[in-house]
Amino acid sequence: MSDExxxxxxxxxxxxxxxxxxxxxxxxxxxxxxxxxxxxxFSALVVGAVFIIFTEGLGSVLPAYGALLRGAFGGWxxxxxTLLVATPLIFAGLAVALGFQAGLFNIxxxxxxxxxxxxxxxxxxxxxxxxxxxxxPLALAAGFVGGALxxxxxxxLRAKTGAHEVITTIxxxxxxxxxxxxxxxxxxxxxxxxxxxxxxxxxESARLPRILTWLPVEGVEMLRLxxxxxxxxxxxxxxxxxxxxxxxGFEFRAVGANPxxxxxxxxxxxxxIILVMVLAGxxxxxxxSNETLGxxxxxxxxxxxxxxxxxxxxxxxxRSHPGGVVLSAILFGALxxxxxxMQVETDVGIDLIIIIQALIIVFVAAPELVRAIYRIKGGExxxxxxxxxxx
Amino acid sequence: xxxxxxxxxxxxxLVLVIAACGDGADDGTTTTAEAEGTTTTAEAExxETATTAEAExTTTTEAPPSVExxxxxxxxxxxxxxxxxxxxxAWKGVTDAIDAGLATADSDFLESQSATDYQPNIQAxxxxxCDLIIxxxxxxxxxxxxxxxxxxxxxxxxxxxxxxxxxADSVQGAVFGTTDAAFLAGYLAAGVTETGIVATYGGIQIxxxxxxxxxGFVYGVRYYNEVNGTDVQTLGWNPEDETGVFxxxxxxxxxxxxxxxxxxxxxxxxxxxVAGPVGEGSAALALxxxxxxxxxxxxxxxxxxxxxxxxxxxxxxxxxxxxxFTAIREVAEGTFEGGTRLYAIAEDGVGLGAINDDVPQPLQxxxxxxxxxxxxxxxxxxxxxxx
Numbered sequence: 001m002s003d004e005x006x007x008x009x010x011x012x013x014x015x016x017x018x019x020x021x022x023x024x025x026x027x028x029x030x031x032x033x034x035x036x037x038x039x040x041x042f043s044a045l046v047v048g049a050v051f052i053i054f055t056e057g058l059g060s061v062l063p064a065y066g067a068l069l070r071g072a073f074g075g076w077x078x079x080x081x082t083l084l085v086a087t088p089l090i091f092a093g094l095a096v097a098l099g100f101q102a103g104l105f106n107i108x109x110x111x112x113x114x115x116x117x118x119x120x121x122x123x124x125x126x127x128x129x130x131x132x133x134x135x136x137p138l139a140l141a142a143g144f145v146g147g148a149l150x151x152x153x154x155x156x157l158r159a160k161t162g163a164h165e166v167i168t169t170i171x172x173x174x175x176x177x178x179x180x181x182x183x184x185x186x187x188x189x190x191x192x193x194x195x196x197x198x199x200x201x202x203x204e205s206a207r208l209p210r211i212l213t214w215l216p217v218e219g220v221e222m223l224r225l226x227x228x229x230x231x232x233x234x235x236x237x238x239x240x241x242x243x244x245x246x247x248x249g250f251e252f253r254a255v256g257a258n259p260x261x262x263x264x265x266x267x268x269x270x271x272x273i274i275l276v277m278v279l280a281g282x283x284x285x286x287x288x289s290n291e292t293l294g295x296x297x298x299x300x301x302x303x304x305x306x307x308x309x310x311x312x313x314x315x316x317x318x319r320s321h322p323g324g325v326v327l328s329a330i331l332f333g334a335l336x337x338x339x340x341x342m343q344v345e346t347d348v349g350i351d352l353i354i355i356i357q358a359l360i361i362v363f364v365a366a367p368e369l370v371r372a373i374y375r376i377k378g379g380e381x382x383x384x385x386x387x388x389x390x391x
Numbered sequence: 392x393x394x395x396x397x398x399x400x401x402x403x404x405l406v407l408v409i410a411a412c413g414d415g416a417d418d419g420t421t422t423t424a425e426a427e428g429t430t431t432t433a434e435a436e437x438x439e440t441a442t443t444a445e446a447e448x449t450t451t452t453e454a455p456p457s458v459e460x461x462x463x464x465x466x467x468x469x470x471x472x473x474x475x476x477x478x479x480x481a482w483k484g485v486t487d488a489i490d491a492g493l494a495t496a497d498s499d500f501l502e503s504q505s506a507t508d509y510q511p512n513i514q515a516x517x518x519x520x521c522d523l524i525i526x527x528x529x530x531x532x533x534x535x536x537x538x539x540x541x542x543x544x545x546x547x548x549x550x551x552x553x554x555x556x557x558x559a560d561s562v563q564g565a566v567f568g569t570t571d572a573a574f575l576a577g578y579l580a581a582g583v584t585e586t587g588i589v590a591t592y593g594g595i596q597i598x599x600x601x602x603x604x605x606x607g608f609v610y611g612v613r614y615y616n617e618v619n620g621t622d623v624q625t626l627g628w629n630p631e632d633e634t635g636v637f638x639x640x641x642x643x644x645x646x647x648x649x650x651x652x653x654x655x656x657x658x659x660x661x662x663x664x665v666a667g668p669v670g671e672g673s674a675a676l677a678l679x680x681x682x683x684x685x686x687x688x689x690x691x692x693x694x695x696x697x698x699x700x701x702x703x704x705x706x707x708x709x710x711x712x713x714x715x716f717t718a719i720r721e722v723a724e725g726t727f728e729g730g731t732r733l734y735a736i737a738e739d740g741v742g743l744g745a746i747n748d749d750v751p752q753p754l755q756x757x758x759x760x761x762x763x764x765x766x767x768x769x770x771x772x773x774x775x776x777x778x
Contacts, residue, residue: 081511181639195633196596221541222514295507301595301639302469305505336504337511343501344515350502 037317037324039370040363041331048356056347064348071341072334076217078341080225084295086326086333088113090232091287092311093318093325094239095151095280099165100320101243102276103256108154108169109284110308111176112147116285117292118180119146121299122189124202124292135205140231140289147285148278150176155277159270165277173308181301191298199292199299208294228290233326235286240322242279252276284308313361332357458723460492464521465500465715466512468528470641472500474668475696476689477641477711481527481550483690484715493716493723509534517542523722525715526550529600535562546727548718550711551600553731561729565714566599568733570607571765572707572741573663574772575758576686577611579705579746580661581623582754583684590626590659592636592650594666604665604688604707606630606773613775626659630773638669647672655683661704664688677702684747691744706744710734737766 049061056064072082092109099106120143127135154168183189184197191200211230212223243249254262255272263269287307292299314332318324339353363370370376463485467478478500488494499519501512509531516524517538523546526535532552536559539547547562554564580589591608593601605628612625628635638646647669651662655676662677663686664670670688677683678699685692685699687706692699714734721727734740743762746755764770 077514085507177639195598195602224510291507300506303506305469305507340501340508340511340515344499344519350504 033319033321033324035376036367036370037319037328037364039374039376040317040360043363043370043373044356044359047359048352051352051355052348060346060348064342064346064352067342067345068335068338070338071345072338076212076215077219077222078337080212080223081337082330082333083229084225084333085336086329087226087228087232087294088287088290088307089310089314089329089332090236090326091290092284092308093314093329094236094322095147095284095287095308096311096315097318097320097322097325098239098243098252098276098280098283100315101256102252102272103259104158104273104276104280105166106151106154106169106277106280106284107166107312108150108172108281108308109287109311110304110306111169111173112150112281112284113288113291113304113308114173114176114180115150115288116143116147116282117288117303118183118299119143119285120206120289121199121202121292122183124206125189125200127206128203130205132205132209135203136208136293139202139206139293140286143285143289143293144282145285147288148282150285151277151279151281152274155274155281158277159273177301180299184299184301189299197301202293202297206293207297208290224295226294228294231286232290235283236322236326239283243322248272248275284311287311310357313357317360317364458493458720460495461522461719461723462520463488463494463498463523463525463715463719463722464516464519465498465525465527466509466516466531467500467502468530468641469503469505470667471502474641475671475692476687477667478502478527479695480690480709480711481525481715484712485525485719487712487716488719491716493719503531506530510538513538517545522546523548523719523727525718527711528552529597530595535559546718546722547729548715550714551597559729563718563727563729564731565711565718566731566733567603567709567711567714567741568735569599569603569707569709569741570610570772571736572709572743573604573607574611574614574765575743575761576663576705576707577608577613577625578615578761579611579743579750579754579758580608580663580684580686581612581615581619581621582757583704583750584623584661585682586658586660587622588624588626588658589661589663590636590654590657591663591665592627592638592647592654594638594641594669596633596635596637601665602628602630602633602635604663605635607707608663610772610775614770614772617775626654626657638666641667641669644669644672644675648676651676651683655680660684661686663707671696671699674699674702687744693745700747703747704750705746708742708744710740710742713740736762737768 045065049065052061052064070078072078092113095109095112096106120139123139123142150172153172154165157163157168158165181197184199189199191198208226208228210224210226212225213220215223243252251262251267251272254265254267255269259269288304291303296303310332314328315325318328335353335356339350342348343350465482465485470478472478472482482500485494485498485500489496489498501515503509503512509526513524513526513534526547526549529551531549535547535549535552536554539545539559539562543561549562549564551566552564553566554562589612591605593605596602609625609628609630612623615621616623636650638650647664647666651664651673654662660682661684662673664673665688667689670685674685674692674696677685678701683702684704685702686704687696689709689711691706691708692703693706696703714732718727736742743758746758761770
């Protein structure tokens with residue numbers, strides 16, 4: 001089935017169907033891939049400056065943005081924190097981006113992270129005495145499987161019944177939160193001596209080890225960056241490979257561009273949709289595991305901290321491309337961590353960071369606006385990320 | 392359309408340029424002048440208020456003739472600094488101390504957006520060189536312990552957390568006798584209900600910090616039943632088997648509204664939300680419905696949420712500001728010590744706020760009398776018969 005798909009790509013006739021061109025473009029459109037996101041960030045910072053001027057006065061703009069930059073990258077601790085915050089965003093961003101590539105709007109990354117983080121914790125607090133080389137991969141695998149299961153459900157519902165994934169993933173988020181509350185109050189998982197829903201501490205052998213502790217700098221024990229970041233980069237590369245170098249990835253994108261044409265081309269649309277959601281859920285599950293096995297070391301309600309929703313924004317900013325997702329995640333991490341320094345050193349509140357993030361999304365979501373402001377020519381019609389209710 | 396866009400772009404560039412220039416010019420003159428201005432006023436204030444601070448300090452020790460203002464820094468939980476109750480009341484302790492000349496204008500807060508922020512936020516204040524770091528809330532317990540152990544010479548105060556002796560001894564943990572204060576609210580609620588059903592809910596089931604409010608509320612209702620021979624029911628919390636209704640966080644106002652709606656559907660007409668800002672959702676619904684009372688927590692809601700005053704019955708006050716102010720004064724005076732500190736009803740560490748004018752005077756008098764009995768210890772919440 002998939003062979004026909006690749007054939008269609010390889011036996012290129014001068015008159016290719018439009019959707020093939022869209023799925024496998026010969027010329028990379030840099031204006032939409034890199035220039036627009038960059039200008040969107042720039043524009044958001046400019047408008048953010050206007051907010052600072054109105055609240056704190058003109059003189060606060062440069063000190064605030066200076067503190068933002070220093071706080072995010074000025075020193076080992078800053079860099080460690082920026083990448084630490086970026087790590088779960090990369091995983092969750094990939095989960096959303098993968099869905100976008102296949103025309104699916106996965107709003108359920110938050111719930112998939114929750115379930116994945118929880119299953120990882122359950123494995124992480126069990127099996128005392130297991131060596132770390134077995135325990136940690138096992139816990140991560142459990143996180144992947146948990147998230148994948150939470151992606152499988154909306155995938156099947158979408159593929160078999162046509163139930164829209166936007167609705168089902170949102171609903172499954174709520175179910176995931178309540179499952180978390182319930183499981184965390186069971187004697188097996190609940191921390192001893194606690195009455196609130198909080199898990200036992202993950203065993204040392206299942207914790208993601210810190211990776212910057214070898215640095216010959218002062219305060220090295222405070223550098224919290226862990227193996228999860230390396231893992232996230234590796235996974236981003238794998239997702240890139242699947243999407244753009246493998247047959248199955250071509251199918252995913254073909255389904256995203258035009259499911260009817262993909263079906264006509266002999267692709268199994270149903271199983272592609274399910275597989276995309278399973279993989280996306282698994283990626284988000286790894287993001288949740290990264291939190292519970294890494295920086296937090298336990299699970300409690302709300303440990304996902306809206307990361308699954310931020311992921312939607314940064315998948316948009318990253319143009320649903322794994323490389324773009326990694327860069328966007330680091331940008332969001334930098335804003336978060338730099339925002340802390342900005343809050344301490346100046347009177348500009350952390351809410352400005354939320355405003356800037358929102359503005360970035362506004363500008364990214366309206367590429368024509370950015371093109372008009374900066375007078376950039378070209379650009380195809382707005383890319384449709386998802387399909388409507390009826391298809 | 393195109394032209395407009397162009398102007399917009401021009402405006403953006405202009406703003407940047409102005410911002411860049413403005414800053415350079417300002418740096419030399421205004422900021423230093425400002426800094427001078429603030430120090431001088433702070434000094435003047437410190438002198439002026441030294442006497443009043445002394446007068447206030449008599450409860451513990453005689454204050455030294457003059458104290459040096461300290462830098463107090465507060466790390467909030469995820470509820471945010473303007474949550475109208477928990478974090479905001481604690482921050483009021485800092486601003487009171489600034490007004491009293493005990494804390495410098497440099498005192499600051501950091502809002503945590505997620506649990507991963509707690510530790511770096513504390514670290515940011517360590518880097519800043521704060522004299523006292525106040526971590527607001529039970530949820531910061533583990534991270535405060537870690538950071539206190541790594542920095543044994545730093546003064547820490549944590550709200551709502553009592554460490555076991557031997558654990559994080561340098562940290563002062565402030566806990567509150569909220570059961571007593573909520574007892575008064577329960578009595579009052581049982582006195583005004585027309586349906587005979589009252590209700591309470593929490594944010595997260597945190598032992599004592601949240602559940603003590605709910606315990607006290609239920610005990611207060613039971614006491615009212617005992618004294619008056621009524622049969623007022625309480626929904627949302629059972630102190631005996633420790634089960635009840637919780638929204639799951641201290642952020643989502645919509646959940647507070649939804650829970651309140653379901654309580655009202657079951658006939659409740661007085662609601663005590665113990666969930667920080669989430670309770671505002673209850674207040675908003677009560678104002679729409681009109682015949683439902685809401686009881687505030689932590690701060691006096693007549694002051695922090697005056698827009699709902701028609702439906703506010705009263706507020707269960709938790710002296711977070713008193714605790715924070717006291718800790719700042721102790722650091723300034725050099726008498727600060729680690730360990731658990733209880734703020735009880737007897738010394739007004741907790742209490743009941745203003746009561747709505749629509750409440751009949753006899754009932755208000757009964758509540759006032761009950762407060763005295765609680766202070767004396769002649770009535771103990773929890774001794775009441777089950778109803």
